Amino acid sequence: MKLVVDGREAYCYTGGKPFDPALPCVVFVHGAMNDHGKFTLLARWFAHHGWSVLAPDLPGHMRSAGPALTSIEAIADWLLALLDAAGVKRAALAGQSLGSLVALEAAGRAPERATRLVMLGTAYPMAVPAALLELGQSNPLAAIDRVVMYSFSTLAAKPSYPSPGVWLRGSARALMRQVLAHGHDPLLFHTDFAACDRYAHGLQAAEKVRCPAHLVLAEFDQMTPTKVARELATALKATVHTVPAGHFLMQECPDGVFQALRKALA
């Protein structure tokens, strides 16, 4: 589904069903250098089980017009404008990594509009090593390889994602390369990761959140280690779900994340 947000075209995957704003809505927000494809299984399941689903490509990522936005706050405003464009008053906000911060900030800015907050593969602060930020500027392909290397905890994740026979490291690498090529912005990697690194309003946003909050954390996460999410979890009074996976938990442990999401959105 294509929408116009802030005068620019925005693509939303709707889970294989036409979007119906009358149904309860869940929004899935992808992470840095990714697209909606990280959430397609979850999006399809919820879309076929009584929900309306919006899984946007963030500005400057794959099918949504650029340029990419440079701060979590700006992306959160964009997300709320996306809900307006879709005719959605209230929605459950779920996001992974960068997307989790966007969901948090949006839920803090418009607490009356968030029915649930689900933060997957998250940490606060989401500090990014300076070396990775520099690599993202000087050699984004190498930076992508670095992120892939640290985002999986096993060579044999089953049943794989979105279907058996997919080599997750290769899939993650190829998607990030496509996002980079599609955006025609050689600095996109740096833009996304710098936005995570700079975000400093997490605890203030958490104070304003009024809806139930859930954190879905990956036990072997090396990008956003679980211990770095503790303070945020406490501030949100969140239920914490832990799955045996690395940072790309939806891909490495799709069944575990599915179970957690079902509980979180019940």
Place this chain on the structure above:
Amino acid sequence: MLSTDTLAIPRERSMPGPSDPGFDTLALHAGAAPDPATGARALPIHLSTSFVFESSEHAASLFNLERSGHVYSRISNPTNAVFEERMAALEGGVGSIATASGQAALHLAIATLAGAGAHVVSSSALYGGSHNLLAYTLPRFGIETTFVKPGDIDGWRAAIRPQTRLLFGETLGNPGLDVLDIPTVSAIAHDAGVPLLVDSTFTTPYLMRPFDHGADLVFHSATKFLCGHGTVVGGVLVDGGRFDWSEATRFPELNQPYAGFHGMVFAEESSDGAFLLRARREGLRDFGACMSPHTAWLMLQGIETLPLRMARHVENTRKVVAFLMAHPLVAGVGYPELEGHPSQALAARLLPKGCGAVFSFDLKGSRQQGVAFIEALKLFSHLANVGDCRSLVIHPASTTHFRMDDAALAQAGIGPGTIRLSIGLEDPEDLVEDLKRALKAAEKAR
């Protein structure tokens, strides 16, 4: 106090560290961990046609691609999935599909992208089975092919039409081992908005990873070096995940709703895996040329030693080539590492670890002398296959091409004394000894 919920998900028992593993490690570990149910270290063979659903709702969600998992072994199987993941890992791709044979893999690639009215541009230096499919069988289904010599770069460009759906060639072409200039041909393909499909059977990912040079899709007759032991027939089709199908006007199969799967738009489901989704959800489902799990297991047994075997295959081949080059009864040897081979420079660039273990040489003399040579060999097995751990030989003029006269043979690039060898893993001295004896027999048959 926080509410915590540790989900009851089976855990894999191996947890390699953060570093990206090397080729040899991937050949052993990619896609496989000790079995969480039994602790079995070696991969179990899941000889089961089908897999039990947790509930009706679970069944529906698997069928509708809301959850990942196995339903029926024609579409996917846990043992096959390990083979598929491992091949994708070794090739540097996003995933792969195991097929009943290399021919099935080629057909699956073409049928996923092309229908009646479509067009393929192919190298003319092809395995006979691939040539038959493209030249004779696919035209019956409305798919035409234009053949170009692999080194004719302008020819590749000129042959592309608005209906062209892919370019296709072999890493090492048959029979002369022309090296496909993948960087150049893939650039031509991409300029035209079509992918390059490469048959990498002779080289395997150990000697070359075509995706690193610009190819988009790779397939293998896994029967050959991947299996490595001459035991089972199978194929595999690997997607590099780099071709952008989302806006390509030539591929409505991937970026427009597909009525055969609830209006699914595959490119929207997965930006990097759209091709594989359609190939599996349509091609395996409807054409059904799947691999047996037992075959997948034997393929994996082979792949575990692929790096060791390929290095030895190449080492032995170089020794045999050197022996033949120096023999007075040998008119010529066609191996791309040799000076004077038309692909020598390209081979040095794209195949620095070696040009494989299959090559042809020409005996000075008659068709009869070729027969005498073959029949005198003891270690080399006379049969129609390549890529076995045992050394193999065939004399095209008296076997695969026996109906052709010498003039027709010459047109196909085959002489009356052309012999094709597939060098195995025996002691190279023994191979040379066997060839020496057979050459003597050929000399006497003059």
